[in-house]
Amino acid sequence: METVIRQAGEHALLVETGSLEVSHRLDALLRASRPPGVAEIVPGPETVLVSAPGADLSRLRPLLSRLLDTARVPVAEALAPGTTVTVPVVYDGADLDGVAALTGLSTAEVVERHTGRELVAGWLGFAPGFAYLTGLDPALHVPRLTTPRTSVPAGAVAIAGPYSAVYPSASPGGWRLLGRSPLTVWDVSADPPALLTPGTRVRFEAIAAP
């Protein structure tokens, strides 16, 4: 397979991985033994950005190419990078009925399908600690709200398109709210501050309202 490593300015290389799984494996390899000068490793669905101000990119490029070859080899699921987090959810979200109507499911079936699969934190964006959770049951793929809410509380559990998410802090938001979790997914005093880092496997679990 052709290796595409693109220049992203004087100090960064964008590695095309072609898939989220390869992005996660390359991300894990780079974090396990960080090449000198690398300041940022940012995985995306089909890329990993490697920022290395001050490093010699002509040396980094062949190293990334070799690591990418390693990352392309699938590994047994038990050896895949990432921990597993169970996210408890009170399924009483403002859009639960709307999602049921959109999908032709009952609200109980929506909850069943949301809790029925293990999701994987693909990458983070939109806000600090906001993980795009991939692997959502296709029956739950619904469009974003046409008019986003001006404020969604921290802990809101939502879906949009092929993704689910737990809002890490209060923010505007256009995703459809299924419920809320008491779990803190973003805490600037924690290390790491985000609970759901790229590669983390996530299982939602329905709980009764406290």
Place this chain on the structure above:
Amino acid sequence: MIEVIAPGPYATVQDLGRPGYGHLGVPHSGAADAPSLRLANRLVGNPEDAAGVELTFGGARLRFVAGAWVAVTGAACPLEVVVRGRTVRQGMRAPFWVAAGGELRAAIPSAGLRTYVAVRGGLDTPVVLGSRSTDSLCGLGPPPLSAGATLTVGPSGGLPPPAVDVAPPAPPPDALRVVAGPRDDWFAPDALAGLCAQPYVVSQDSNRVGVRLSGPRLERAREGELPSEGMVAGAVQVPPDGQPIVFLADHPPTGGYPVIAVLTSACLAAAAQLRPGDRVRFRLDRTVS
């Protein structure tokens, strides 16, 4: 301690930001014109990464409760220090002493946008994820400065004495150098040449996230959406309207619009000094590959 009497149009505390958290959705942040903050710190004997004040369009008044060495860099403002009714003019890029009770007044810069005030000892404001910077995109760090806010100054014992009288001004480049890519192949073959052919005008809604430009539309060669990918400061991102945005310090760490080119690091500081209405040219740098 420093008391903010007036912050001007927009002022924040900035150091060199919080690198290393991009994969968690945290912007790099830090001084938009980092070389200017580094210089201001060197002039007062601070480590280069000490926190200072980033002014936007000047207009600030800061009262020093205790005397302090101060240096001001970046966009050149007329500077005055008022102590007990006496006004003394001061110069840019040179350390000067502000006596206890003195008020530093920075007027509006004649050119450029962002001015940096470093204080010997650095600003000792709370640290969030390794940085004192205000992140305007997601609200990390302290809120922007407001009248009545106070800033603690860190200890200056053990710092080397200010050793430079005045630093020479660095003239702005005649054009912003860009390195092609990473997604230049998403654009029509002549789009890079088009970016560099005509000047662009800096739009009013520019901020610490990015410099929004208006000018010749950059046409795409392909339809569809780019999967979200990591972004760097200086990236020239092109939304579907074809009008480029140059990312500055508070840019989102990932984005879904293709980046046609990235500014050289030497030109990133110049981009951070562009003010609404300025005209700016790009020039392709072919030495990086």
